[in-house]
Amino acid sequence: MSSVVAETHHAHEVHSHELPWPQQLRANRIGLWLFMFSEVFLFAALLVARFVLWNDPETGAITRPELSQELGLLTTVVLLLSSFFMNRAETAMEVGDRKRFLNGLLTTAILGTLFFIGVVFMEWNIFGLSGTLFGIELFGHLKPSDGVISGIFFAMTGMHAIHVLSGIIFILIVWNNGRKGHYSPEKHWGVEACAIYWHYVDVVWVFYYPALYLIGTAVHSM
Amino acid sequence: MQSLVKFFRSRLYDALAGAFFGALVGLTIALSTRYLHDLILIDWLGAAAPPIATEFVLPALGFLLVAGHAFIGFATGFGGFMGTRIGRFLYYGSATGYVRGFLGQVVFTLLGIGFLESIRALLGMTADGSTFNLFGTVISEPGFVFGALVGVIGFLLGSGVLTDWLLWITGAQTPLRHGAPPGKPEWFRYLNVDVNHKVIGIQYGYTSLLVLLAGGLFAIIFRIELAQPGMQWLTNAQYNTLFSAHGIVMIASILLGVGAMSNYLVPLMIGAADMAFPRLNAFSYWVGVPSVTLILAGMAVGGWDTGWVAYAPLSLRAPLGVQLFLMGFWINGFSSIASAINIIVTTMVMRARGMSWFRMPIFVWGAIAASLIQFTATQTVGVALMMSIAERAIGLNFFDPSGGGNPLLYQHLFWFYSHPVVYVFVLPGLGVISELLPVFTRKPLFGYKWIALSSLGIALVGFLVWAHHMFTAGMGDSLRTLFMITTMFVAVPTGVKFFSWVATLWEGKMTFETPMLFVLGAISVFLIGGISGPILGTVPTDLHLHDSYWVVGHFHATMFGGFVFPFFAALYYWYPKITGRMYKESLGKLHFWLMTPGFWVMSFGQMSIGIWGMRRRIADYDPALGIEAAQVLITVAGLVIGWSILIMLYNFVVSARTQEKAVRNPWRSRSPEWQIPSPAPEFNYDVPFVVVGDPYDYGIEAEYIRMGQAQPVPAGD
Structure with missing residues (x-):
């Protein structure tokens, strides 16, 4: 680490003129929230597309494809639980409890990974598996080639899954730096940003889950 | 992450960028002379080129131009040819963010295409949709798209704009670097x-x-x-x-x-x-x-x-x-x-x-x-x-x-x-x-x-x-x-x-x-x-x-x-x-x-x-x-x-x-940027100014800003 940083230091360089930390922190917070607001338009556009593509063009009735309710509920519970541990980790950092902070982050990352597996490997079923557990069908049946009924499903879950994946990577980076002792109760913007991002991705799913799994009537084909 | 950053900062990448830039320069010369040759011989003289020229001399010349420039460019990365004009040109040219970025883009595009095409080949998928022929290899549309996407990441890595963030991932602190890169002139x-x-x-x-x-x-x-x-x-x-x-x-x-x-x-x-x-x-x-x-x-x-x-x-x-x-x-x-x-x-x-x-x-x-x-x-x-x-x-x-x-x-x-x-x-x-x-x-x-x-x-x-x-x-x-x-x-x-x-x-x-x-x-x-x-x-x-x-x-x-x-x-x-x-x-x-x-x-x-x-x-x-x-x-x-x-x-x-040097405020503007020297100093205002009036009161004797005064003034409005 130090060797690389040392290369950027040169005697003749003009000394940098960074913002004082309280001002920079305020800028960071506004910037992150603006980015989150920007992403609202991304997710909302896909949500609107779901209603345009899946509603009955004649009657306007809300319809959706048949999906495994058990699988959807399970992944949703896992993701919502992860937010609880994220919050636990962040408050632990605020009071300086490093152990609970690290454990909370790791639990969040594991639960996030479980959610990701639930969507990509089970719901999407990219390896074409089949199997049941306690009578519950474990793998989804929609394929990308199923036409309009599957397109927006993959688009919405896929866009959300990319955000979950980047969130997991973000958490692991913060965890790794936290392990090296990088954050303090006074100064832990990385942790805060990571937590806000993770909660945000969670809240998106709070809208996407009912839109995909719950509202309207299930139909076999469109 | 650090090894990635180190690679893009290494002499080897300098040399590769030099070779890449040299090859581009050589190719441009070769293609333009080739075009000139065709133009003179066929359009102006009305004669078809003799076969020895088109089949041997021109390709050989083109190859020499490309390979020669690429070699000189490669050597500049290790400090060679710096006494020559072409060497300095290739050295400074290849050290720009643009050339380093484009090299990254080309390499990563090819890597991305190769990665996805190998996976598709392993899964036994055939190329469907629009295909693209790259050096005799048929590339499927997904491979092409993936390559283009990865290529953009390659550009960003090569140009060096991600460097600080990659180092942050490892927990390093990087100060903002101001001024020209070490050993380079100001315009660089x-x-x-x-x-x-x-x-x-x-x-x-x-x-x-x-x-x-x-x-x-x-x-x-x-x-x-x-x-x-x-x-x-x-x-x-x-x-x-x-x-x-x-x-x-x-x-x-x-x-x-x-x-x-x-x-x-x-x-x-x-x-x-x-x-x-x-x-x-x-x-x-x-x-x-x-x-x-x-x-x-x-x-x-x-x-x-x-x-x-x-x-x-x-x-x-x-x-x-x-x-x-x-x-x-x-x-x-x-x-x-x-x-x-x-x-x-x-x-x-x-x-x-x-x-x-x-x-x-x-x-x-x-x-x-x-x-x-x-x-x-x-x-x-x-x-x-x-x-x-x-x-x-x-x-x-x-x-x-x-x-x-x-x-x-x-x-x-x-x-x-x-x-x-x-x-x-x-x-x-x-x-x-x-x-x-x-x-x-x-x-x-x-x-x-x-x-x-x-x-x-x-x-x-x-x-x-x-x-x-x-x-x-x-x-x-x-x-x-x-x-x-x-x-x-x-x-x-x-x-x-x-x-x-x-x-x-x-x-x-x-x-x-x-x-x-x-x-x-x-x-x-x-x-x-x-x-x-x-x-x-x-x-x-x-x-x-x-x-x-x-x-x-x-x-x-x-x-x-x-x-x-x-x-x-x-x-x-x-x-x-x-x-x-x-x-x-x-x-x-x-x-x-x-x-x-x-x-x-x-x-x-x-x-x-x-x-x-x-x-x-x-x-x-x-x-x-x-x-x-x-x-x-x-x-x-x-x-x-x-x-x-x-x-x-x-x-x-x-x-x-x-042209001669401009006066400090040629338009007699009230706006703050004209109250400091031109070009503006690195950090704009040495002492922060204070706003005491409205910006567009031209023709009225009213102040807008007061330069270089640090004492607080109550905000207007």
């Missing part, structure tokens, strides 16, 4: 990743002008084709690619130009040392470069025939080039969103003491309003583009009606961005008009608050009018009426601006230097665009004029009046600030008096032939329309505009070397 900053907002603004500026030249060249090529009925020198496919590329390349140029003005001016005007996020600022610029590259590369791999709107399902059946166009357009969104957030945060957090919202220079309001649109609406076109890419590459169905999709959905998502984005283009430009008018009339800006809020009003109303582009697309009749009414509302805040400009001009002590001339030209041209707008916004007349050249006339008038003229005014006005020297006034005036009448002729000509039955996006037309004279006139006017812009570039390049 402008060709490399730099975090200073003024350097980035200038980078945006020259890139915008280069891209403008490319887009203008495309237009001139197909305008020459349109000067006569019948096909003269283009094929239909070439015509389609050229007008599509003209559209999107010009939009990229305008976005870069908006970035140039906002980045250079906003921190200077609000009294900040830099932007709130300098690294993100550099990222915003550098991610735009591979995006333009992708769009231009799309022309080389089959082109596309969808226009810049890429309506589905036409885009789903277009040649492969459309994928690179969609991808480039999408990547450009990252630049827009990041830069818009940066500008908003900078203005919110870093204003000078006493500078309340209504005491900011008025341009900042234009930049803010444009950023509000940019950081939200851009996401929806991103969704539309991603869905198009996915529908083509992996067969998800959204838009193709044959699979049950809805083509109108694409148009809604697309125009939800692409209508508001025209206000992104014009709002900073209108801000420049309001900024410059008081300076050259020597009296206060009429109705400051109204102008400031009208910018926000335009941005807000802009979100509610998008479907007026779709009156003939087959949506419900009730929606047509609704969107007609909302569209008319745009005229209200725009009218506020016009009346305020007229009132500012009223009884002003006007002087007519080049920036003022361009401001007046902008007002006249924007008026043409503004008045021709409601005719298109009204459903009955739109049904008649839709898809005609009238639309082309209207759109070019709004873009020239709202962006191009104000942008040029801004370039002339702030040229002494940027370079410290004054441009040649005579050439500036010549530029104006060529371009403005040229544009009037072009604009009225386009609208006229539109009414007479000329359709847009069509390579040929019926001589019976009787519009040949008008078509020739439009083409000639286009050429005049093109030449006048070359005069401006010549003026700027030459004046930076030969």
Whole structure:
């Protein structure tokens, strides 16, 4: 680490003129929230597309494809639980409890990974598996080639899954730096940003889950 | 992460970049001499080349040129050939962010293609969709798309704009590095990743002008084709690619130009040392470069025939080039969103003491309003583009009606961005008009608050009018009426601006230097665009004029009046600030008096032939329309505009070397950026200034800012 940083230091360089930390922190917070607001338009556009593509063009009735309710509920519970541990980790950092902070982050990352597996490997079923557990069908049946009924499903879950994946990577980076002792109760913007991002991705799913799994009537084909 | 960063900073990468740049230089020489040879031998002498020349000598020569330059370039990475002119040229050339980035882009594109194609081969998938032939290997469309995406990451890694962030991942702290890179001259900053907002603004500026030249060249090529009925020198496919590329390349140029003005001016005007996020600022610029590259590369791999709107399902059946166009357009969104957030945060957090919202220079309001649109609406076109890419590459169905999709959905998502984005283009430009008018009339800006809020009003109303582009697309009749009414509302805040400009001009002590001339030209041209707008916004007349050249006339008038003229005014006005020297006034005036009448002729000509039955996006037309004279006139006017812009570039390049030093405040402006030396110091203001009055009280003895006083003053308003 130090060797690389040392290369950027040169005697003749003009000394940098960074913002004082309280001002920079305020800028960071506004910037992150603006980015989150920007992403609202991304997710909302896909949500609107779901209603345009899946509603009955004649009657306007809300319809959706048949999906495994058990699988959807399970992944949703896992993701919502992860937010609880994220919050636990962040408050632990605020009071300086490093152990609970690290454990909370790791639990969040594991639960996030479980959610990701639930969507990509089970719901999407990219390896074409089949199997049941306690009578519950474990793998989804929609394929990308199923036409309009599957397109927006993959688009919405896929866009959300990319955000979950980047969130997991973000958490692991913060965890790794936290392990090296990088954050303090006074100064832990990385942790805060990571937590806000993770909660945000969670809240998106709070809208996407009912839109995909719950509202309207299930139909076999469109 | 550290090894990755180390690799891109190593001598080996220097050498590879040198070899890459050398090969490019060699290839350019080889191809141009080859072309010259053909031209002399075949066209001028009328003889076919002897076989020994074409089959042996020329290829061997070409190989030697490429390999020789590549070798010299490679050696420069290890310090060789530095005593020679070609060695120094290759060394400095290959050390620029551009060449290092392009090397990364090429290598990562190939790696990405290879990765996905091997997976597909392992899974036993055959190439479907449009395929591309690369050195005899057939590449599937998904492989191609994946390669293009990975290539952009390669560019960012190679250019070095991600370096600090990659180091942060490992927990390292990196200070902001200012000044030229070690061992490099000062001008080198402008060709490399730099975090200073003024350097980035200038980078945006020259890139915008280069891209403008490319887009203008495309237009001139197909305008020459349109000067006569019948096909003269283009094929239909070439015509389609050229007008599509003209559209999107010009939009990229305008976005870069908006970035140039906002980045250079906003921190200077609000009294900040830099932007709130300098690294993100550099990222915003550098991610735009591979995006333009992708769009231009799309022309080389089959082109596309969808226009810049890429309506589905036409885009789903277009040649492969459309994928690179969609991808480039999408990547450009990252630049827009990041830069818009940066500008908003900078203005919110870093204003000078006493500078309340209504005491900011008025341009900042234009930049803010444009950023509000940019950081939200851009996401929806991103969704539309991603869905198009996915529908083509992996067969998800959204838009193709044959699979049950809805083509109108694409148009809604697309125009939800692409209508508001025209206000992104014009709002900073209108801000420049309001900024410059008081300076050259020597009296206060009429109705400051109204102008400031009208910018926000335009941005807000802009979100509610998008479907007026779709009156003939087959949506419900009730929606047509609704969107007609909302569209008319745009005229209200725009009218506020016009009346305020007229009132500012009223009884002003006007002087007519080049920036003022361009401001007046902008007002006249924007008026043409503004008045021709409601005719298109009204459903009955739109049904008649839709898809005609009238639309082309209207759109070019709004873009020239709202962006191009104000942008040029801004370039002339702030040229002494940027370079410290004054441009040649005579050439500036010549530029104006060529371009403005040229544009009037072009604009009225386009609208006229539109009414007479000329359709847009069509390579040929019926001589019976009787519009040949008008078509020739439009083409000639286009050429005049093109030449006048070359005069401006010549003026700027030459004046930076030969003209005498400019005085500190040549326009007697009250704005803070003119109260400090030109070019502005690295951190703008050594001691922060304090705002004690209103910005545009020209002709009134009232202070605006007090320089270099640190004691607190209660904020006004």
